[in-house]
Amino acid sequence: MPKSKPLMAKSSGTDAVSAAVQSALRTLDAEGSGIAAMSVALQSDLGGAFARAADLIRSAKGRLIVTGLGKSGHIGRKIAATFASTGTPAFFVHAAEAGHGDLGMITTDDVILALSWSGEQPEMKTLITYAKRFRIALIAMTAERDSTLSQAADIALTLPKAREACPHNLAPTTSSLMMLALGDALAIALLEGRGFTSVDFSVLHPGGKLGAMLKYTRDLMHTGDAVPLKPLGTRMSDALVEMSSKGFGCVGIIDPRGAVAGIVTDGDLRRHMRPDLMTALVDDVMTENPKTIRGDLLASEALEILNSSKITALIVTEAGKPVGIVHLHDILRAGVV
Structure with a gap:
């Protein structure tokens, strides 16, 4: 009757890993x-x-x-x-x-x-x-x-x-x-x-992930007619058309001076869903004093605000007046993660 082969010790692989880890720990200890x-x-x-x-x-x-x-x-x-x-x-x-x-x-x-x-x-x-x-x-x-x-x-x-x-x-x-x-x-x-400063750093690091993180909001924002805006007193039906055509999921509401007074988002639509919503005024639906950012804010900081606030777009202002809008996707496409 043929003899059975001896079983290989199962701990050999574990021992090798342990030895490597112990060696690494000795190295780190010496260098530390x-x-x-x-x-x-x-x-x-x-x-x-x-x-x-x-x-x-x-x-x-x-x-x-x-x-x-x-x-x-x-x-x-x-x-x-x-x-x-x-x-x-x-x-x-x-x-x-x-x-x-x-x-x-x-x-x-x-x-x-x-x-x-x-x-x-x-x-x-x-x-x-x-x-x-x-x-x-x-x-x-x-x-x-x-x-x-x-x-x-x-x-x-x-x-x-x-x-x-x-x-x-x-x-x-x-x-x-x-x-x-x-x-x-x-x-x-x-x-x-x-x-x-980080501003000086950005001048010397225009490329790669660092360069992306050191871009300014103004480098990524949409401007001019691309910014979804409507004045106070606008009917929600018109505001919804503006939201849909611009594709940011929101519309900024401006007062007679041209300053940002509020914002209407997809979330506001869901919260105010009722039969007469389309004939209501944006004044009654909008979120007042929305979060806005400056154009000289780093894109990495803008991303942090978007994440912490659980929103997808921010209106960029200068002296309280809208000059652009930046979306979460714009920042991610630029390589800021």
Whole structure:
């Protein structure tokens, strides 16, 4: 009689998942410890250097030149992009390429932010020499206070030592995250110091989902004859024709001065349904003092008002008078979600 095959342990898949999750938790714990150590450092020696670096970048006539190589270079690219998108003109120059012509991108009005965990890469020496020769301000971001880069810099942002998440303490993980976090902190400090607003942000982010969320109501609203409007004293039969022809499910009611006095919606029709509804006046059916919005309101804010009020359209006003109407579908079509 053939022997039965041994059953495979059902827990193997679960064990693999558990091991992966435990590894992830160790990684996050290690990287979190690095961020926590940096928070402590900012409240002591690192804080003064950080404030001086922010002042130096803010007062620069030129741009912020972020440089690095390896993992620090990848982080540097992202830091430069964050600065540029938050009001500080910046771009990335690869430290190795700098010595092969890219030094020409850097002017005497610029400030260099050089990233290097050890502060001893040979490629950095070309940048250091160039900065010293033309008196270009140099900020170092490194973990070694006595490194060549730190000693040559006008300001050294010395990061606290931290163990990498890699079990061999080799692959840049915690160190890369700390550099990225400190770069973000610098960018946001400058953003807040300049009073950089969502309006400024929208100018630099016209595309994609961010661009859609930063559009103004006036960019999406319907204007002119497309706006459903009728004066006080209009019979409901005429108001209903206006509602149906314009297709917004409502009609704004204006007073003799041209200001919005009320609105008649599909909901108002249902609430006042009676045999003589078509001969009644809009004055008796409309909702008085309806919600309206300004044309300079962000589309994302308009969407929030529509959702919270459980309505589908808003009349856009200027000094109390209607200048347009925006529908929920207009905002969704623009990509604001």
